[in-house]
Amino acid sequence: MNTIISALKTVLKIQSYQWIASISFLLFLMLYLTTLPASYTGGYSSFEALQYLNPILISFSLLMSLLVALMMPLIIYLIRQGQKSSKSSATGGLLIGVLAPMLCCSPLLPIAIGFIASVLPAMGGTFGIQIQGFIATHQIELFTAASLLLWYSLYQNAKRVIRGVQCRT
Amino acid sequence: MFALILMSQSLAAWSFNLAPQKVPFAIPNVSFTSQSKQHSLSDYKGKKVILWLFSTWCHTCVASVKAMQKNQVLWNKTGLVILALRNYDNGGYPGVNMPAFMQKFAPKVKSLNNWVIGEASQQMDEKLNAKKFPDIYFLIDENGIVQSVNTAPNISMDIILKFANGSTLQ
Secondary structure (H helix, E strand, O other): OHHHHHHHHHHHOOHHHHHHHHHHHHHHHHHHHHHHHHHHOOOOOOHHHHHHOOHHHHHHHHHHHHHHHHHHHHHHHHHHOOOOOOOHHHHHHHHHHHHHHHHHOOOHHHHHHHHHHHHOHHHOOOHHHHHHHHHHHOHHHHHHHHHHHHHHHHHHHHHHHHHHHHHHO | OHHHHHHHHHHHOOOOOOOOOOOOEEOOOOEEEEOOEEEEHHHHOOOOEEEEEEOOOOHHHHHHHHHHHHOHHHHHHHOOEEEEEEOHHHHHOOOOOHHHHHHHHOHHHHHOOOEEEEEEOHHHHHHHOOOOOOEEEEEEOOOOEEEEEEOOOOOOHHHHHHHHOOOOOO
């Protein structure tokens, strides 16, 4: 936690990074607020989905967009400093958070599985439904996993920022 | 990261073709069970019907059953029959049974004449939902012709309302 706070103090004292964090927060909040309830709209991510928001989905939207918003300035800072940033766990967290509600109850997965099964019959049957059923019944666990991945990525990037600062001094 | 935003928003404009064959088509005469009795789709000839197959673990099904119950006044006016059937074997993933599901999310429909709650047969599943969509409905006119196939009644309610009011869908 101290690592993250120190890294954020270093980066966010520069105004341009404050802007990046603010804009990222708003953009990703909009993304999560319209995407997390997509399991109630058959995978359609739109403003129509907002009516299906509940306190749990709003909390996860706020948490995940906050984590991404804090991570974005760190990643950009690292790139500008010519250092490597950690993006794989961030991408994993984003993918799980965004794709899970879209795949849950939409026709997308059965259509994709049907197409794959036409080439590889072993992939047919109830394979798609098992995935959809799992996503539908374990959504909170999946959002928690996505948040943890984003947290881990934030921590990794914060560590690199601190290491970079220490190397220069 | 921004590609994700674009991708998620572009999915909104995606329209899926869920129909097992080109619409319009004659609904096959397949059976289902309701209140431990076997029924046939041909029993509903002469009536406007929405045949809705869903799995009880699916989120759109919860939202949709509430939305369908909310519009009951309109279904009364238009005489729409709602065949709400659980997918055969619940679509292949465990979940609560239909009476428990309806009691939880749409308790009023139990006493309504135009709602038929039941379970799809394997034959119905094979003929109409071979791709195992967790939520799919068929709008069947008085002559037994399927006029539209769609998903998530809660977000495609305008199509159901048009059909119930007798407007042309194609």
